[in-house]
Amino acid sequence: MSETTPQTAMAGTTEPTLDTDELLRLESLCVHFPIYKGLLRRHAGDVRAVDDVHLSVKKGEVLGLVGESGCGKTTTGRSIVRILKPTSGKILYQEEHGKVVDLAQLNDRQLFKYRADIRMVFQDPFSSLNPRLTVGDIIGEVLEIQGWRKSDINDRVRYLLEKVGLRPEYVGRFPHAFSGGERQRIGIARSLATNPRLVVADESVSALDVSIQAQTINLLQDLQEEFGLTYLFVAHDLSVVEHISDRVAVMYVGKIVEVADKDSLFGSPKHPYTEALLHSVPKPDPKRRRLGTVPKLKGEVADPANPPRGCYFHPRCPYAQDKCRVERPALRALPGGRQVACHFAEELDLEGIPAVE
Amino acid sequence: MHLPFWSRIRKTRQGKLAGDEPIGVGDNPLLREETTGASEETQWRLIWRRFRRHHLAMGGLVVVLMLYGVAACAEFLAPMNPRAFDSKYPYAPPQRVRMFHESEEGVSFRPHVLDYRVELDSVQMTRVFHDDPDQVVDLGFFVETEPYRLMGFIPMRRQFFGPVNPDHSFFLLGADRLGRDLLSRMIYGTRISMTVGLIGVTLSLVLGITLGGMSGYFGGWIDNLIQRLIEFLQSIPSIPLWLGLSAAIPPRVDPLMVYFYITIILSILGWTGLGRVVRGKFMSLKTEDFVLAARLDGCSSGRIIRRHMVPSFMSHIIATTTLAIPHMIIGETSLSFLGLGLRPPVISWGVLLQEAQNIRTVATAPWLLLPGAMVAVAVLALNFLGDGLRDASDPYA
Ligand SMILES: Nc1ncnc2c1ncn2[C@@H]1O[C@H](COP(=O)(O)OP(=O)(O)O)[C@@H](O)[C@H]1O
Ligand code: SF4
Numbered sequence A: 001m002s003e004t005t006p007q008t009a010m011a012g013t014t015e016p017t018l019d020t021d022e023l024l025r026l027e028s029l030c031v032h033f034p035i036y037k038g039l040l041r042r043h044a045g046d047v048r049a050v051d052d053v054h055l056s057v058k059k060g061e062v063l064g065l066v067g068e069s070g071c072g073k074t075t076t077g078r079s080i081v082r083i084l085k086p087t088s089g090k091i092l093y094q095e096e097h098g099k100v101v102d103l104a105q106l107n108d109r110q111l112f113k114y115r116a117d118i119r120m121v122f123q124d125p126f127s128s129l130n131p132r133l134t135v136g137d138i139i140g141e142v143l144e145i146q147g148w149r150k151s152d153i154n155d156r157v158r159y160l161l162e163k164v165g166l167r168p169e170y171v172g173r174f175p176h177a178f179s180g181g182e183r184q185r186i187g188i189a190r191s192l193a194t195n196p197r198l199v200v201a202d203e204s205v206s207a208l209d210v211s212i213q214a215q216t217i218n219l220l221q222d223l224q225e226e227f228g229l230t231y232l233f234v235a236h237d238l239s240v241v242e243h244i245s246d247r248v249a250v251m252y253v254g255k256i257v258e259v260a261d262k263d264s265l266f267g268s269p270k271h272p273y274t275e276a277l278l279h280s281v282p283k284p285d286p287k288r289r290r291l292g293t294v295p296k297l298k299g300e301v302a303d304p305a306n307p308p309r310g311c312y313f314h315p316r317c318p319y320a321q322d323k324c325r326v327e328r329p330a331l332r333a334l335p336g337g338r339q340v341a342c343h344f345a346e347e348l349d350l351e352g353i354p355a356v357e
Numbered sequence B: 001m002h003l004p005f006w007s008r009i010r011k012t013r014q015g016k017l018a019g020d021e022p023i024g025v026g027d028n029p030l031l032r033e034e035t036t037g038a039s040e041e042t043q044w045r046l047i048w049r050r051f052r053r054h055h056l057a058m059g060g061l062v063v064v065l066m067l068y069g070v071a072a073c074a075e076f077l078a079p080m081n082p083r084a085f086d087s088k089y090p091y092a093p094p095q096r097v098r099m100f101h102e103s104e105e106g107v108s109f110r111p112h113v114l115d116y117r118v119e120l121d122s123v124q125m126t127r128v129f130h131d132d133p134d135q136v137v138d139l140g141f142f143v144e145t146e147p148y149r150l151m152g153f154i155p156m157r158r159q160f161f162g163p164v165n166p167d168h169s170f171f172l173l174g175a176d177r178l179g180r181d182l183l184s185r186m187i188y189g190t191r192i193s194m195t196v197g198l199i200g201v202t203l204s205l206v207l208g209i210t211l212g213g214m215s216g217y218f219g220g221w222i223d224n225l226i227q228r229l230i231e232f233l234q235s236i237p238s239i240p241l242w243l244g245l246s247a248a249i250p251p252r253v254d255p256l257m258v259y260f261y262i263t264i265i266l267s268i269l270g271w272t273g274l275g276r277v278v279r280g281k282f283m284s285l286k287t288e289d290f291v292l293a294a295r296l297d298g299c300s301s302g303r304i305i306r307r308h309m310v311p312s313f314m315s316h317i318i319a320t321t322t323l324a325i326p327h328m329i330i331g332e333t334s335l336s337f338l339g340l341g342l343r344p345p346v347i348s349w350g351v352l353l354q355e356a357q358n359i360r361t362v363a364t365a366p367w368l369l370l371p372g373a374m375v376a377v378a379v380l381a382l383n384f385l386g387d388g389l390r391d392a393s394d395p396y397a
């Protein structure tokens, strides 16, 4: 595991470099949405949806990205796949043979090449499939654009359908003939069509029933193992990322507040927000349910257009002190390859949730 | 190691997967959530099914089809030459069709009308029309007439119905100021009035989709500019604007050219509503997940618009277009009625109404207002049809 802090990486050479085990690294990524007010559309500030994010994704891992709704997870995911153009910062991507490119700087034409490498699974299984195209056309669209032959596309689509647990005979059907869970499988098949290296799954199971969620996560995991994929797995609920992730990044109001491998993060969180999230997950296990000493999260996520001074989390943090109200904690490295953005990470004794036997 | 709560479910699924079988809807009870029937109905068939349940709209469709049928086959359907005037019959009232003829030999089936005997009332200075039992005008179906070409290319020598002797006159709906048959003139007027709507709407459609689409797809200053233009055009009261534009048509121009100018004027003003609809659709579709997915698939803007956006609102466009035709028809009628639109010898409903434009007509020859009824029927039918199409094309209705 790399001990490089984002700051040292940035201070380095002009030619961007990534560690050999890194697939993607976000450096000081900012996505700001301007707010216009009044008749003259005067610029009246920015929604800092993603604000100075540093995050690295390693080859072959599943990185969970969690945070409450409105924390900027979707915006982060969408800038990685470059539906959005970041306001500033770098999205460094390491190609198969080691060449590093900054996706943030590329235009649509230059991006074309990487569209096959980095794919996305959407949140809503209903709006993400064109209701007027057949399953075969939906999954095969990207292959058609990439110039595949018709018969090859057909073979590939059938293979993918089988891989995601649907019958190949369904190629000719329209999306409305399928249930939410099946539609999400179609979305997954579409994302895998090009043999991608990175899949950004934005809340890809959040819209599904709990039992279907579990199946879909299992499917994603099987596919990851089979094809050696790397996932950036976005969710607002820690219980969803728990099963599938190797590492977890916690996001709050446009910033990463904690990154750690899954077991350390769940067992001994270092950021009060992580602790609060851990204790707000539904607890189907009775052993976990008995714990109840951590107060529930109060209040709302801060407004990214007008965040509080100091630590963005201080209005809701039970451990907040005077320093937190004036000084903003930077994301810093802790032993064990962890990163945290809290002034008192070392002093606080936060409560994790125990491993289930 | 944390054992997740779904490890249980996972085992059952792995059991299924052991044989490496694909899971289909039928095989796995867990997958049977809200699966709907596997019908492969296309969008259009769905719309048609919903549309058929809308009785008023079906009626509208039948009437509209009939009107365009009349427009296409005016030569075949009109019993008389619409331009042939006869100084004997100014303001002749409608004739009653009699089915049986009484003569010395007895009663026989013989559809006919009685020709008019005209007397001048020298006191009131009007003509008085009396039926003349001695002058029988026999009527028949598929009677011979002067050769013509149906729809411009099918050579024909017969027409649908009319006087058996082509030299006889027949006024089922009365005659106008110059003794021309009103029915025939209305039939020919259908052609011009209904196609003004169609051609005008086609032009509006092109303008509306192009400008509205640009506005919605590109946004920014393009959107701003086009929206202000639409607001400007919509804020001008339409009649004065039509008047102004028609006044700009050169006065000595060929009547047929006037027809084209009028359709252009109507569509320059008529595209705004359509433009708004298209813009709204583009704006909402642009951020739809499936459009984003298409962008991620590497689709070009053109392909996204053609393959992913336009088909999603084509049915909407058709409905909106249908609803725009009546505006065009009313526009033509109003302009011509005011004497600023089409001019004789072109025959349109508006031209016919313009000729019926005085109090005396209303009192003495009320049948000359019948073209107004045609306008009402056409506008209502198109509105019902458009409403039905709109309801049927909206999947959330
Ligand atoms: N296109 C946009 N324009 C303006 N604000 C946006 C836009 N997209 C997202 N936001 C704002 O950015 C913040 C982060 O949103 P998002 O990335 O969707 O969060 P999450 O996925 O974590 O729920 C929210 O406050 C949201 O309102
Ligand atoms: S810096 Fe202060 S307010 Fe922020 S999380 Fe740590 S303790 Fe809480």
Ligand SMILES: [Mg+2]
Pocket (backbone or CB within 6 Å): A070, A073, A074, A075, A203
């Ligand atoms: Mg989101």
